[in-house]
Structures are given as structure tokens and as C-alpha cells.
Amino acid sequence: MTRRIKCVVAYDGTHFSGYQIQPGKRTVQGEIEEVLKRMHKGKAVRVTASGRTDAGVHAYGQVIHFDTALVLSPEQWKRALNAQLPDDIAVRSAEEADSTFHARFSAKAKEYRYKVWTAADRDVFRRHYCAWHPYPLHIGAMDEALRQLIGTHDFTSFCSAKTEMEDRIRTIYQAEVETDGSMMEFRFIGSGFLYNMVRIIVGTVLEIGQGRRSPADIAALLAAKDRRLAGPTAPAEGLYLWRVYYDDEFFAVS
Amino acid sequence: MTRRIKCVVAYDGTHFSGYQIQPGKRTVQGEIEEVLKRMHKGKAVRVTASGRTDAGVHAYGQVIHFDTALVLSPEQWKRALNAQLPDDIAVRSAEEADSTFHARFSAKAKEYRYKVWTAADRDVFRRHYCAWHPYPLHIGAMDEALRQLIGTHDFTSFCSAKTEMEDRIRTIYQAEVETDGSMMEFRFIGSGFLYNMVRIIVGTVLEIGQGRRSPADIAALLAAKDRRLAGPTAPAEGLYLWRVYYDDEFFAVS
Numbered sequence: 001m002t003r004r005i006k007c008v009v010a011y012d013g014t015h016f017s018g019y020q021i022q023p024g025k026r027t028v029q030g031e032i033e034e035v036l037k038r039m040h041k042g043k044a045v046r047v048t049a050s051g052r053t054d055a056g057v058h059a060y061g062q063v064i065h066f067d068t069a070l071v072l073s074p075e076q077w078k079r080a081l082n083a084q085l086p087d088d089i090a091v092r093s094a095e096e097a098d099s100t101f102h103a104r105f106s107a108k109a110k111e112y113r114y115k116v117w118t119a120a121d122r123d124v125f126r127r128h129y130c131a132w133h134p135y136p137l138h139i140g141a142m143d144e145a146l147r148q149l150i151g152t153h154d155f156t157s158f159c160s161a162k163t164e165m166e167d168r169i170r171t172i173y174q175a176e177v178e179t180d181g182s183m184m185e186f187r188f189i190g191s192g193f194l195y196n197m198v199r200i201i202v203g204t205v206l207e208i209g210q211g212r213r214s215p216a217d218i219a220a221l222l223a224a225k226d227r228r229l230a231g232p233t234a235p236a237e238g239l240y241l242w243r244v245y246y247d248d249e250f251f252a253v254s
Numbered sequence: 255m256t257r258r259i260k261c262v263v264a265y266d267g268t269h270f271s272g273y274q275i276q277p278g279k280r281t282v283q284g285e286i287e288e289v290l291k292r293m294h295k296g297k298a299v300r301v302t303a304s305g306r307t308d309a310g311v312h313a314y315g316q317v318i319h320f321d322t323a324l325v326l327s328p329e330q331w332k333r334a335l336n337a338q339l340p341d342d343i344a345v346r347s348a349e350e351a352d353s354t355f356h357a358r359f360s361a362k363a364k365e366y367r368y369k370v371w372t373a374a375d376r377d378v379f380r381r382h383y384c385a386w387h388p389y390p391l392h393i394g395a396m397d398e399a400l401r402q403l404i405g406t407h408d409f410t411s412f413c414s415a416k417t418e419m420e421d422r423i424r425t426i427y428q429a430e431v432e433t434d435g436s437m438m439e440f441r442f443i444g445s446g447f448l449y450n451m452v453r454i455i456v457g458t459v460l461e462i463g464q465g466r467r468s469p470a471d472i473a474a475l476l477a478a479k480d481r482r483l484a485g486p487t488a489p490a491e492g493l494y495l496w497r498v499y500y501d502d503e504f505f506a507v508s
Contacts, residue, residue, distance in 0.1 A: 012378040058379070082376070090378050122336070124266040124344050125312070129379060 002067045005077055006097040012088040013058040013236065014128040020052045028053075028062075028089060035084040036066060050103045050110065050244040054196075056236030058129070061092070061111075061243040065103040103244075109173065111189045111243040112198045114234065116206070119182035130183070131202075131238035137209035139179065144215035145208045146175040146186075148222075149201060156225035158201050159194030160233070168194055168225075177205070187242075196233050204231030256321045259331055260351035266342040267312040267490065268382040274306045282307075282316075282343060289338040290320060304357045304364065304498040308450075310490030312383070315346070315365075315497040319357040357498075363427065365443045365497040366452045368488065370460070373436035384437070385456075385492035391463035393433065398469035399462045400429040400440075402476075403455060410479035412455050413448030414487070422448055422479075431459070441496075450487050458485030 009032070017025035021033065029047055036045035050063045072080065077094035085091070100106075115130040117123055122132050152171040159168060174189040186202055204221070207213045213231070221230050263286070271279035275287065283301055290299035304317045326334065331348035339345070354360075371377055371384040372391060380386075406425040413422060428443040440456055458475070461467045467485070475484050 010378050012381070087376070087381050088378050090376055092375060121346060122341070122344055124264050124342050125383060127266070127341050 002069050003071075004065055004067050004097045004099050004101055005074075005094060006063065006065045006101060006103065007077070007081070007094045008092045009059065009062045009064055010090050010092055011059050011062065012128070013053060013056050015088060016055065018053060018055045018057070019049060019059075019062070028059075031086055031089055032064065032081075035081060036068075038084065039070065039080060040068070048103045050107050051241075053239075053241050054236055056128075057239045057241070058237075059241040060113075062241050063103045063107070063244040063246075065097060065101060101246075106246050107192075107244050108247060109189055109191055109245040110193060110241065111174075111187065111245070112193060113188075113240045113242045114186040114198055114202045114238045115240070116184040116186070116202075116234075116238055117182060118179075118184050128237050131235045133184075133206055135210050137184070137206070138211060139177065139209070141211070141215045142177050142205050142209040145205050145218050146177060148215070148218040149175045153222050154225055155194055155197055155222070157221045157227055157230045158197050158204070159227065160196040160200070161227045163195045165194060170194065170197075175201075189245075199234045199236070199239060200227070200230050200232075202234040202238070206234065207231045256323050257325075258319055258321050258351045258353050258355055259328075259348060260317065260319045260355060260357065261331070261335070261348045262346045263313065263316045263318055264344045264346055265313050265316065266382070267307060267310050269342060270309065272307060272309045272311070273303060273313075273316070282313075285340055285343055286318065286335075289335060290322075292338065293324065293334060294322070302357045304361050304495075307493075307495050308490055310382075311493045311495070312491075313495040314367075316495050317357045317361070317498040317500075319351060319355060355500075360500050361446075361498050362501060363443055363445055363499040364447060364495065365428075365441065365499070366447060367442075367494045367496045368440040368452060368456045368492045369494070370438040370440070370456075370488075370492055371436060372433075372438050382491050385489045387438075387460055389464050391438070391460070392465060393431065393463070395465070395469045396431050396459050396463040399459050399472050400431060402469070402472040403429045407476045408479055409448055409451055409476070411475045411481055411484045412451050412458070413481065414450040414454075415481045417449045419448060424448065424451075429455075443499075453488040453490070453493060454481070454484050454486075456488040456492070460488065461485040 011028050016028050019028045021027050021029040032047050045066050047064050047066045074094045078091050081091045117126050117130040117132045120134045150172050154168050155170050156168045171191040177186045208215055265282050270282050273282045275281050275283040286301050299320050301318050301320045328348045332345050335345045369384040371380050371386045374388045376386050404426050408423050410422045425445040431440045
């Protein structure tokens with residue numbers, strides 16, 4: 001009999017070529033599957049995640065599942081995996097899930113955060129964990145821009161031109177920015193996010209904060225469905241897959 | 255005419271073989287001297303720091319000085335150095351100093367901080383910036399131990415057996431620990447610190463916090479003048495050279 005194990009996983013994306021396994025590259029999936037293979041006496045165990053993350057992108061709450069014939073308690077799974085994983089991947093929690101649970105298809109919503117260090121001086125201790133954007137920003141204008149992204153829209157203008165997905169309609173439930181001194185944090189909760197969508201939204205909203213665009217541009221950008229009209233893709237190091245929601249609890253935070 | 259430039263420098267020690275230049279190794283001094291050499295058309299410029307830091311040890315406020323014939327404003331020095339330094343070294347401030355100023359010999363006191371992550375789970379984002387010590391700690395006992403270190407003592411028991419310095423008498427003005435959730439931060443201000451002194455003090459005080467030693471042991475350890483009797487050397491990644499004091503301002507904080 002196999003059991004399905006669900007884990008919440010954090011990783012520092014700095015030294016990975018992204019989440020998804022690729023031959024000859026160091027990836028998060030590759031490292032986790034390697035450990036599981038050792039635990040299963042050389043038998044390959046396929047890991048399924050809520051979605052991929054790019055090179056340099058972090059996760060605080062990536063969710064994965066895998067099927068196993070091993071009988072371990074959730075606490076034993078967590079301990080065994082953490083003992084063997086490299087120190088830039090950590091299992092935050094493990095639990096036995098229903099066989100119908102699927103890390104990707106059962107997800108109801110995802111939360112991404114994007115951190116920006118806005119001080120004039122770069123901070124050597126934050127260089128891998130925030131984008132550095134040392135320019136004065138008008139928070140009111142950014143708030144106004146973010147509010148217009150909430151709701152159900154075609155996000156073609158805000159995803160990479162390389163996006164293969166045909167359906168670019170997504171719902172954003174929450175889009176906000178908070179500052180704490182020189183640290184700025186964007187928070188997005190949505191039904192799903194297209195390729196580079198959070199990074200392009202942040203790149204565009206930072207231009208609005210700098211006064212290089214108007215908050216009113218958002219509606220026109222959404223309507224245009226043209227990636228070339230939006231702002232630049234903000235760098236990977238500021239982005240965190242923060243949480244994956246599998247029930248309707250996420251409505252409580254908005 | 256040469257001018258003496260004083261800089262406050264931060265660095266992430268993770269990827270350095272320490273501060274001091276060594277042939278074939280990546281060092282903080284080596285990187286700074288390389289940039290200065292380029293700025294001086296190939297002429298070597300020797301940099302003097304307040305003191306060395308070991309491999310993996312960080313600095314938030316290391317102080318250096320060098321002499322130069324170039325005429326740049328403090329703001330130009332800061333900008334020119336930061337533009338060429340690698341992204342794990344940053345000049346926080348630059349100023350022209352009196353020719354009698356010496357980064358090492360003029361120092362009146364130094365402040366070190368030591369960060370410990372005490373949560374049961376390791377944190378992938380803090381692994382290079384804190385020691386991880388997931389054990390219950392009795393803060394009252396640690397406070398009591400730290401208080402006994404304040405004052406003028408022979409710190410032979412609290413420095414590496416490899417210490418070359420004959421005179422092991424130092425004065426500690428401030429020794430305290432603060433917690434903020436699972437983050438614990440030790441702060442030490444002293445007239446000077448021997449080799450590994452802060453890390454051995456922290457290693458010993460953590461043992462006291464765990465109840466493996468009594469706070470009263472500190473007096474006996476100081477009296478014994480024997481490194482073997484003190485606790486282990488806490489790991490490099492938690493240690494920060496935080497500030498160097500060149501006048502008596504440091505009395506204000508104690």
C-alpha cells in the first residue's frame with residue numbers, strides 16, 4: 001500500500017537553476033528526489049510540486065507531494081528529509097494526505113511575496129534576498145496601481161512573451177505593498193500566476209512608484225494584452241513563493 | 255601630497271577566506287586593494303584595517319584607512335569604490351581623516367555581535383548569517399554569566415590556544431543578550447578582543463543557557479587561564495564585527 005505525503009518546503013533559490021529537474025543542473029526537485037531515492041533503496045520517487053520557480057527565486061512555502069510505501073510518521077518524514085537535504089532546502093512540515101490530494105491540481109490559490117531594498121546603499125547581507133531599488137517611490141501611486149490589478153483579468157501584458165499557456169485569465173484576490181523602514185514587501189494572492197507575472201507586475205508598479213508611469217496606465221495595459229507595453233521583469237532574487245492554499249482559507253486574509 | 259581616507263566597510267564573510275590578504279585566496283583586503291590599484295593606475299595601495307576577521311565572519315562596521323594622492327570628495331570615494339567592489343563588500347561611508355588617524359592603533363573599543371537562530375527548524379535564509387542552536391535556553395542564567403565577564407580580566411581561558419598575543423588582559427564594557435522571537439543577539443563592547451574570544455564566550459554562555467554549566471563557572475574559568483576548560487568555539491557565521499569606536503562615545507551605550 002502506498003501513502004501520499006505532502007510537505008511544505010522552503011528553499012533559498014540562490015544556488016539553484018530553478019525548481020524543476022534538468023539534467024546536469026542543480027535543482028530543488030533534483031535534490032529532493034535524490035534524497036528520496038536513497039531512502040527508497042535506489043528506487044526513483046517522483047516529486048510533484050505546486051508549480052515551478054525560476055533560477056534565483058526563493059520559496060518559503062512551496063508544497064510538494066510524493067507516494068511511498070515507507071511507513072514513517074509525519075515527524076519522522078520531516079526529520080529524515082531534513083537530515084539528508086542540503087542546507088538550502090528545508091522541509092517545514094510533512095503530513096499524510098488523502099490519495100486525491102495533488103500539490104498542483106488541488107491548489108486553490110497561491111501567495112507570492114516580492115521584497116525590495118529601497119535604501120540608497122546596497123546591503124551586502126540582503127543581496128540574494130531582495131531586489132535593490134534605491135529610488136524614491138510614491139507609495140500612494142503604487143497602492144492605486146495594485147488595487148486595479150485585483151479581480152479577474154487577462155494578464156497577457158503581464159506575462160513573459162514565452163508563456164505557452166493559452167488561457168491568460170487569472171484572478172488576483174490580494175495585491176498590496178507594505179514598507180518597514182527601507183524594506184518594501186509586495187504581497188499577491190491569486191488563483192494562479194503566469195510565467196514571470198509577479199516580476200513583471202512589480203517591475204511595472206515600481207515604474208509607477210517612481211512617477212515614470214501613471215497608476216491609471218494599469219487599465220490600459222490590461223486591455224492592450226501586449227507584454228512589450230508593461231515594465232521590465234523585476235529580478236529573481238526578490239521573489240518568494242510564500243504559500244499555497246488548498247481550501248478557501250485565503251479569503252480570510254483579504 | 256597624500257591624504258588619508260577612512261572608510262566604514264560592510265562585508266558578507268561567507269565567501270571570503272577571512273579579511274586579511276593571503277596569496278591565492280579570496281580575501282576582503284585583497285578585493286579592496288585590487289580596486290584601489292586599478293584606481294591608482296596599477297600602483298599598489300596598502301589598506302590597514304582595525305583588525306582581521308576570520309573566514310565566514312561578517313562585518314557591518316569594519317574600519318579601514320589608506321593613503322592616496324587622488325583628490326576625490328568623500329562621496330566620490332564611496333561611489334567609486336562601491337562601483338568596482340564585488341557585491342559582498344560595500345563601503346558604508348568614506349571621509350578624509352587626519353594623518354595621525356590609524357584604523358587599528360587609534361581604535362578605543364570594538365563592538366561585536368553574535369546572532370543565533372534558536373528555532374527548532376533551521377531557516378534556509380539565515381544559514382550563513384546566524385548560528386543555529388535549536389535548544390531551550392535559560393536567558394536569566396546567560397545574563398548572569400555575561401555580567402561576570404564585564405570588567406578587566408585575563409581572558410586566556412576565552413581565547414584560542416593559538417593566540418600569539420602575550421597580554422591577554424582586556425576590558426569588556428558591555429556584554430548582553432537580547433531575544434526577538436527565535437532570534438538571539440549577543441552584543442559585546444570591549445577595549446579589544448583576543449583571537450576567537452567572542453566565539454568562545456558565546457559557546458560557553460550557550461552551554462550555561464542550556465544548563466550544562468552554572469553561571470558561577472565564569473569566575474572559575476577566568477581564574478583558571480586554561481582554554482580547555484571553556485566551552486566550544488561558536489561557528490563563524492553568527493559573528494559580526496559591528497562597530498569600531500575611535501573616541502569615548504561608546505561609554506554612552508553601556
